Amino acid sequence: MKLSDAEWHLMNALWEDYPATARDIMKRLDSRIQWAYTTVKTMLTRLVGKNAMSEEKKGNTSFYTPLVSQKKAQRSALKSLVDKVLGGTVEPIMHYLVEEKKLTSEERHKLIRLLEDMDHTAEENKNEPD
Amino acid sequence: MKLSDAEWHLMNALWEDYPATARDIMKRLDSRIQWAYTTVKTMLTRLVGKNAMSEEKKGNTSFYTPLVSQKKAQRSALKSLVDKVLGGTVEPIMHYLVEEKKLTSEERHKLIRLLEDMDHTAEENKNEPD
DNA sequence: GACAATCTTCTACAATTGTAGTATTTTTTT
DNA sequence: AAAAAAATACTACAATTGTAGAAGATTGTC
Structure with a gap:
C-alpha cells in the first residue's frame, strides 16, 4: 500500500473518525489545504480503488471507512x-x-x-x- | 528537494563515491535494479535539472557530483x-x-x-x- | 412541487515518474 | 582509417498524481 502525499492527508483525516463522508473528511483537512470538493471526491475514489478505504452508500451519500490501520x-x-x-x-x-x-x-x-x-x-x- | 524512489537509488549510488560516470553509477545499483543504460542517463539528466547533482563533461563523458549532501x-x-x-x-x-x-x-x-x-x-x- | 443545495459520476488535463528506443557523436580498437 | 564500442541528446509513452469542472441525481426547504 503506497500512498501519495495528498492521499496521506485524506487518510489521516479519515482515521481521525470514521465512517465519514467526503464533506466530513474535507472539513478535517489542515486549513492550509484548500481543495475543491470534487478534488476530495476524486482522491477518495482513487483510495477506494486502492483498497485503502471502503465506500458504503446510504441513500445518496457515501460513507468511507479505512481498510488499513x-x-x-x-x-x-x-x-x-x-x-x-x-x-x-x-x-x-x-x-x-x-x-x-x-x-x-x-x-x-x-x-x-x-x-x-x-x-x-x-x-x-x-x-x-x- | 524532493526525490522520487528511482532517484533515491541513483543518488545513493552517487554518494558512495563521486565524481562518477553514468556507467559507474549504474554498476553500483542494487542488483535487483535492471535499468537500461539510457534509463539511467535519463534519470541523471533529470536529477541535474533538479540541481540534485552537477554534470561536468570531460571529452565525451559526463561526470556527476552530488549538489546535496x-x-x-x-x-x-x-x-x-x-x-x-x-x-x-x-x-x-x-x-x-x-x-x-x-x-x-x-x-x-x-x-x-x-x-x-x-x-x-x-x-x-x-x-x-x- | 419547485428551487436550491448537495452529492455523485465522468471527463480532463498538466506535471511527474518509470522506462527506454533511436539517432548521432566520440572514442577505442584492430 | 574502418569497424566496433560507448556516450550523448532527443523523443516517446504509459501510469500516477494533483487538481477540478460539468452534468446529472437526490434531498431538503419554502
Missing part, C-alpha cells in the same frame, strides 16, 4: 523510508530525532525510558493486534 | 515523513524501531547510549557542518 500504514511508510532512503540503517533516524527535531532533554529521557521498557516487553508484544 | 537529503526526507505521515509525533518511530525493525537487545542498548550521549553533546553539535 493507521499504524500499519505508518509502519510500512517508515519501513520503505528506512530501506530506500537510509539504506537500512537506523542511526540517521536517531540523529534526526535529536538534532533536527530538537528534542528536549526531557523528551530524550522519555525515549530512553521507552526503549528500556521495550527492552523488557518486546517479546510479549510480538503478537499484539493492530 | 546525503545527510541533508536524508533529514529532509525524514522530516517530511514525520510531518506528513506521523503528524509530527515521533513515537511511532520508536515503536517501529523496536518492533518492526526487531532490534536486538544489544542494538537497543546502543541506541540508548546514543541518546544519552546526545543528551550531553547536543548543544555543541548544533553548528556542525553537513
